[in-house]
Every structure is written in structure tokens, then in C-alpha cells.
Amino acid sequence: MMEKLEMLKKYGWIMDALSKLPLSEKTRLVSNFLHAKKKYMPEREGNANVDYILKCGLCPNMCRFDCPVLQVIKTETVSPAVKSRLAYHLETGMLPPSEDLVKAIYDCCNCGSCQPWCPFDFIVGDLLKGVREDIAEMGKVPGHLLKFKELIEREHTIYEGGRKSLGRESGAKEHRTNRKRFVRASTGTVFGHDVLYFAGCKVINKRPQVAHATLKLMEKAGVRCVTLPEEWCCGVPLGNIGFKEEFKKFAEHTAKAIAESGAKTVVCSCPSCAVAFKELYPGAGVKVKADVMHSAEYLLGLVKSKKLKPGKLEGLFVYHDPCKLARKLEKADEPRELLASIGKLELAEPQFSGKETHCCGRGGSYATINPGVSGKITGNRLAELMEVSERIITACPNCELAFEGAASGGNGMEVSDIAEILLKSME
Ligand code: SF4
Ligand code: SF4
Structure with missing residues (x-):
């Protein structure tokens, strides 16, 4: 009630102004006000948040100076607000999903450089995620990205013929069902480890020295840590390019593997994997039943608790x-x-x-x-x-x-x- 009174007070001047107008004009203005939002929104319910996209599209592009893609390409088409304007016109059916328009929607590295300057706290890359999902549903994803999607689905990693587990040289101790039983029998505890280390495709295949260092540090600190015998890609690349259902399938697989490991904490070297487990999986309706930490935060905890010197x-x-x-x-x-x-x-x-x-x-x-x-x-x-x-x-x-x-x-x-x-x- 108080809220309504406050609102009436706030808009009281409109009432005064309206009362001075002829009835036909009053009716037209009130009807426009009531239907404004509906008029500017698409009829079809898609994946994109068109309300946010419209807000961003109407902005004078306040963050454009800090967009790394615009700095390189140097055409206004890929500036943050213009990408939102193109997205808005696509979502409302005013523009078709032409090759050039689709390319502009994909020309964003989702870095979030727009966010610190944005009055709405938007990250244009996040706004474009739903638009890319709609583009995928229209069957308009660029060919090279379709091939990338097929590769991930076939290999379960982002690399052709890529590995999905850390080699013994990294110091990894795989979590296996038989090992789990052994630990349970010998120690009386349900699971014999505290932490699951999730390395991620890039560490496993291209930077195994990062896994080696992280696992060695945990060993020095006396942390009982295991890795998955087969680690699938976290699915983020599928989500990045617009494949919502495929991302969810990967999320369900990894969330299940994490739950089965029994670990209470998952430590990731890759911030994107951590963001996936903490934010993107729940956003897709998939819960991760463990605390998720990036390795920098976890290692700092070990230093603070004097387990590492x-x-x-x-x-x-x-x-x-x-x-x-x-x-x-x-x-x-x-x-x-x-x-x-x-x-x-x-x-x-x-x-x-x-x-x-x-x-x-x-x-x-x-x-x-x-x-x-x-x-x-x-x-x-x-x-x-x-x-x-x-x-x-x-x-x-x-x-x-x-x-x-x-x-x-x-x-x-x-x-x-x-x-x-x-x-x-x-x-
Ligand atoms: S992200 Fe924010 S600051 Fe940048 S153009 Fe959109 S609304 Fe404006
Ligand atoms: S998130 Fe996209 S639009 Fe925003 S600054 Fe980064 S590249 Fe530019």
C-alpha cells in the first residue's frame, strides 16, 4: 500500500498534466504507456533477455572505448551497444540472421571489459549468449563452430585425439571405484580424500606442468587429493557458441562424476571451469554438490593455515x-x-x-x-x-x-x- 502511495506521489505531476488534456488524447497516452513494453518486445519467447538487450542498445555505447574486439576490428558494428542493437533487431524479426549479422554477434570474447563502465552492470558477452542460442535454434551457427561442437561431442575434450586424464608423471592419483572401496575398508572413512582436482582440457593437454605443480603443493600440504579417471570438457565452449542442450549434457556428466568422487571441495586451475561449476551449471539446472574453488584461492588458504610455507x-x-x-x-x-x-x-x-x-x-x-x-x-x-x-x-x-x-x-x-x-x- 505504502509503495503504491509513493508511486502515485512520484507520478503525481503526470496526473496533473493529463487532467488538462482532452479525453481522446488522455486515452491515447495511457494506452501507449500501458502497452509500450509489449510493443517493443518480440512476440516469440526466445532464449535472449530482450529487455536487457534493448536497454544496452539504447545506451550511447559508454563502454566502447574498452572493448578489445572493437579496438582491433575498428568497425562500429562490433562495438558493444551496436551488437546489442543488431541482436534486438534479430530478436524482433526486423533483421534476418544474415551471415554478417551472425558474425557480429559472435565477435565478442565475453571478456566483461564493458562491465566496469556499465550503469546496468551488463556484460555484453553474457547478453549475447541467449542470442547465440537463438541463432543455433535457427540453424545459423557458422560452419567452423559447428565443426568445433561436433569435435567436442565426439572427443569429450576440445582437442582432436586429446587426452582426458592426467598422466602418472603429473603426480595425479585417480579416483576409482575400487580405490574408493579400498580406502573405505582400510580407514573406516567413507572416502579417503578431501579434494578433487579438476584440471580442465587445456591443462591436461597443453599445460600439464600446472597440474604437476598444483598436485605437488597439495601433497606437500598433506591434502588428500584425487583426480577423475576420465575428465570431460566442462562444456563451457559449447555454451559459448550457443549450444544450450549440449552444454547441459556435459554439465550433467561432470556434476555426476564430481558427486560420485565424494569430494567436498573441487579445485580448478582454469577460472572458466570454476565459473561453470559455480554459476553456469546451476543456471542450467545442474547442481554441483561440492565447494568450488580456483587454485589461487585454495593455495592461499593452505598458506594462511600454515600447511604450506x-x-x-x-x-x-x-x-x-x-x-x-x-x-x-x-x-x-x-x-x-x-x-x-x-x-x-x-x-x-x-x-x-x-x-x-x-x-x-x-x-x-x-x-x-x-x-x-x-x-x-x-x-x-x-x-x-x-x-x-x-x-x-x-x-x-x-x-x-x-x-x-x-x-x-x-x-x-x-x-x-x-x-x-x-x-x-x-x-
Ligand atoms: S554494456 Fe552497458 S555501458 Fe556498454 S553499451 Fe551496453 S549498456 Fe552501455
Ligand atoms: S564482453 Fe564483448 S562487448 Fe564487452 S568488452 Fe568484451 S568483447 Fe567487447
Whole structure:
């Protein structure tokens, strides 16, 4: 009641103005007001949040200066608000899903650089997710992304012929049903481990040294940790390119594997896997029955509880905040705190850091969506980091692979995962 009175007070001036108009004009204005929203919304119920897309499309593009895709492509079509305008026209049927329009909707690395500048707290990449799902339902996903989807469904990882488990050389102890029974029989506990380490496709196939370091640190801390005997891709790349049902199938598979492991905590080296388990799986109606932590946060906990004693590592380093870790998981302080616990390590900040970090170019499966532009974004970010130091530390295998790939021509750069640095300081 109070709310209604407040509202009447707020809009009282409209009533005064209306009362002075002829009846026909009053009726027209009230009818327009009541039907305005309906008029501007599509009749068909799709996956996109058209209300948000319309708000973003009407914005004067306040975040455009910080969009890494726009900085490289340099055409207004891929600026944040214009992508939303195109999405709005597609959703309302005013524009057909032409090749150019679809390409613009996919030209976003879902980095979230728009968010810190946005009055609505929007991430355009998130707004476009539902639009891509609608494009997938229209059967208009670009051919190379359809092939990528088929590869993931066939291999259960993002790599052709890729591995789905860590080798013994990484120090991984697989969680197996027979081992579970053995532990139960010998110790009387239901499960003999505290943590499930989920490495992710990229660590397993391209950066196994990250898994090695993380598992070694857990062993030093006395943490009982296991890995899955067969780890499927978390499904995020399928969701990124618009395949909602396929993503859900992968989510259900991994959530079940996590539940069967009996672990109370899942530790991920890849921030995208952590975001998937914490946010995207529940969003798709799939619950993960365990606490989910990124390795930087988990390792900091081990240091704080004195289970790990960091050593010394001399030199000037720069820390690159991965978009998903700093913005989605809001973990910008934890990696810095962990690095500050290492003796003699000097940490310098790039101009854009924390929640205002810049993308490595590979976010949102963009290296597959548009490899040329993705590579140029990597080059831009590398230049920002190398202004400060050639020794880069980060906490995401995707960023590490982007920087390593860009440096393959040799530029004196050295890139390490935060777990590798911590272990190095202790050896
Ligand atoms: S994301 Fe926010 S700031 Fe950027 S164009 Fe859309 S509404 Fe404007
Ligand atoms: S999420 Fe990143 S790439 Fe996408 S529109 Fe926003 S700033 Fe640009």
C-alpha cells in the first residue's frame, strides 16, 4: 500500500498534466504507456533477455572505448551497444540472421571489459549468449563452430585425439571405484580424500606442468587429493557458441562424476571451469554438490593455515588478472596475497589490472571463433604487460597458452602459472 502511495506521489505531476488534456488524447497516452513494453518486445519467447538487450542498445555505447574486439576490428558494428542493437533487431524479426549479422554477434570474447563502465552492470558477452542460442535454434551457427561442437561431442575434450586424464608423471592419483572401496575398508572413512582436482582440457593437454605443480603443493600440504579417471570438457565452449542442450549434457556428466568422487571441495586451475561449476551449471539446472574453488584461492588458504610455507624467488614479475577470475569470481586480491607471501618476489602492476583487466584474447572460445582478431588482442595485452616486466604470472591456462603462442617468435617473455611460481619458491 505504502509503495503504491509513493508511486502515485512520484507520478503525481503526470496526473496533473493529463487532467488538462482532452479525453481522446488522455486515452491515447495511457494506452501507449500501458502497452509500450509489449510493443517493443518480440512476440516469440526466445532464449535472449530482450529487455536487457534493448536497454544496452539504447545506451550511447559508454563502454566502447574498452572493448578489445572493437579496438582491433575498428568497425562500429562490433562495438558493444551496436551488437546489442543488431541482436534486438534479430530478436524482433526486423533483421534476418544474415551471415554478417551472425558474425557480429559472435565477435565478442565475453571478456566483461564493458562491465566496469556499465550503469546496468551488463556484460555484453553474457547478453549475447541467449542470442547465440537463438541463432543455433535457427540453424545459423557458422560452419567452423559447428565443426568445433561436433569435435567436442565426439572427443569429450576440445582437442582432436586429446587426452582426458592426467598422466602418472603429473603426480595425479585417480579416483576409482575400487580405490574408493579400498580406502573405505582400510580407514573406516567413507572416502579417503578431501579434494578433487579438476584440471580442465587445456591443462591436461597443453599445460600439464600446472597440474604437476598444483598436485605437488597439495601433497606437500598433506591434502588428500584425487583426480577423475576420465575428465570431460566442462562444456563451457559449447555454451559459448550457443549450444544450450549440449552444454547441459556435459554439465550433467561432470556434476555426476564430481558427486560420485565424494569430494567436498573441487579445485580448478582454469577460472572458466570454476565459473561453470559455480554459476553456469546451476543456471542450467545442474547442481554441483561440492565447494568450488580456483587454485589461487585454495593455495592461499593452505598458506594462511600454515600447511604450506612459501620460499623465496627473486625478480620483478607482473601479474595478469584473467577476466573470469577477476570479474566473474571476484578474485583479484587472493592471487596477489599469495604472491606477496613469497620472499623477495617483486610484483608490479600493469596499467589495467584487477576488475579493469584486459583480455588475453582467448576468452569465450574467441580463439576458435575468430583466431586472427583473437591473436591481435593477445598482442595488445602482452604489450601492456611487457611494459612492466617480461616475467608474467597468471592463473589461467587459456591466458598462458595465448601469451606463449604469441611469444613463440622469441621476445624474452616467460609465462608461469601462479602454482608453478609458488612451487618454484619452495624448491
Ligand atoms: S554494456 Fe552497458 S555501458 Fe556498454 S553499451 Fe551496453 S549498456 Fe552501455
Ligand atoms: S564482453 Fe568484451 S568483447 Fe564483448 S562487448 Fe564487452 S568488452 Fe567487447
